[in-house]
Amino acid sequence: MVFIAAFAALFSPFSSTIYYPALQPLAQELHVSNSLITLTITTFLFFQGLAPAFIGAFSDASGRRPAYLVCFIIYMAANIGLALQKNYAALLVLRCVQSSGSSGTVALANAVVADVSLPHERGRWMGWANAAGLLGPTIGPIIGGLLSQYLGWRAIFWFLTIFGGVYLLPILFFFPESCRNVVGNGARRPLKWDQCFLDPLLQKRIDAEPSTMCPPIAPHPLRFPNPLKTFVVFLEKEACLILIASSFYFAGFYGLMACLPSQFEENYHLNSLQIGLCFLASGIGGSLAALISGRLMDKNFRRHARKLGLDARDTRRIRSLSSFPIEAARLEIALPLVVVGAAMILAFGWVMHFRVYLAGPLIFLFFIGFTLTGAFTIMTTLIVDLFPEKPATAAAAGNMSRCWLGAGATAVVVPMIERIGMGWTSTFIAGLWIVWVPALMAVVRWGPGMRKRKEEKLKSREERRG
Structure with missing residues (x-):
């Protein structure tokens, strides 16, 4: 289940970055400037942040499978339109629709991990979920470069249409419903229209072990999503604090990725395929980081549990302890990655400024991908830990803040580089990242107290209602 959900999550970053090598051909064919064509990336990111607010709330209430079905139908329809469009306005609007369809899969992957994993093993599974999603930025520009150079930019969107249709099949046939509001602990079968081929097999296992049955849950009809729950x-x-800090890290990283095609073409005279290959460096580093940081999170979680004399597998007891330092267990791994990532992006900007041999920027791109992706994975896991009752909504909130700030970054990064140069732009980004380190340290220090006060308020509110 985690692997199916994880690879579904690659559609959002894959659809974004596969488009990068086609930016220049599109600008030339549609007769628009680089700034206008970059605006299609900005609007993609805006809707990448907005759409999960609806999909996350919908999936937490009505199930993961219906949410996946809605996402892929919208996504494939948008890709068909993009392949057929002939003007800039249609490109801009349909990219927004494409983003709306694909972006919900990221929040859904995090929600599925929260459905099926326990806190002491969640880091490992979140690592896998994020590693698969990071294949998008890795292979997207390469495939986009090949398609754009040899078949034209329209082939990119036909490819995405076919890819989405093919991948929807294993979700329909082999992916069981996991939302706890629908199936409880997995012992209750969903309604027939929400079942996959595996459900009869699962029911046989439940029938053989009646002790696994959970109390009956009232049938859950489809509901119109309430995006306001995300803003809560x-x-x-x-x-x-966690969301804003992670958003600044993401914005700097995504702004850097958005300006790479024009910078590599200008500084090193690379073609679309060669530019796509350059993205491999950050993608490989990011995939490795997601796997390694996940295991480090689990190890640190067990270390803190032992310090309190607890068994890390005793989930109920750990959840009942508002003083358990889940913030420290997660962020102690993230903070060093952020500091090193700031140093790496600083170095990257200046080697690009002085046009050092191509190997130099690629090495720094690898370490930027490694450090920042590791930090993203950890902070996303922590947000899900803090909201176990609505993981998709919490993940959607993180996606919203990151993508909206990232949209702003992509809008200003190219003019900023043109005005002050790549070196000073990267210096500014690194400085912003360091500024938010004290905020994360404050979360480590005072986070347990914030959670305790929140739980006391909820408890007193329930008592008054009772």
Whole structure:
């Protein structure tokens, strides 16, 4: 289940980066400037942040499978339109629709991991979920470069249409419903229209072990999603600090990725395929980081549990302890990665500024991908830990803040580089990343107290209602 959900999550970053090598051909064919064609990346990111607010709330209430079906239908329809469009306005609008369809899969992958994993093993599974998603930025530009150079930019969108249709099949046939609001602990079968081929096999296992049955759950009809539930996550002080900090890290990283095609073409005179190959460096580093950071998170979680005399597998007891330092267990791994990542992007900007031999920027891209992706994975896991009752909504809140700030970054990064140069732009980004380190340290220090006060307020509110 995790692997199916994880590879579904690659559609959003894959659809974004496969488009990068076609930016220049599209600008020339549609007769628009580089700034206008870059705007299609900005709007993609805006809807990449907005759409999961609806999909996350919908999936937490009505199930993961219906949410996947909605995402892929919208996604494939948008790709068909993009392959057939002939003007800039249609390109801009349909890229927004494409983003709306694909972006929900990222929040859904995190939600599925939360459905089927326990806190002491969640880091490892979140690592796999993020590693698969990072294949998008890795292989997207390569495939986009090949298709754009040899078949034309329209082939990119026909490829995405076919890819989406083919991948929907294993979700329909082999992916069981996991949302706890629908199936409880997995012992209750969903409605027939929400079942896959595996459900009869699961039911046989349940029938053989009646003790696994959970109390009956009322049938859950489809509901119109309430995106306001996503904004409620920002009202929690601890979550807000984590979301804003991770958003600045993501914005700097994504802004850097968006300017790479024009910078590599200008500085090193690379073609579309060669530019796509350059993205391999950050993608490989990011995939490795997601796997390694996940295991480090689990190891650090067990270390903190032992310090408190607890068994890390005793999930109920750990969840009942509001003083358990889940923030420290996660962020102690993330903070060093952020600091090193800031140093790497600083070095990358200046080697690009002085046009050092191509191997230099690629080496720094690898370490940027490694450090920042590791930090993203950890902070995403922590947000899900803080909201176990609505993981898709919490993940959607993180996606929203990161993508909206990332959209702003992609809009200003090219003019900023043209005005002050790549070196000073990277210096500014590195400085912003370091500024938010104290905020994460504050979460480590005062986060457990914030959670305890939140739980006391909820408890007193329930008592008054009772």
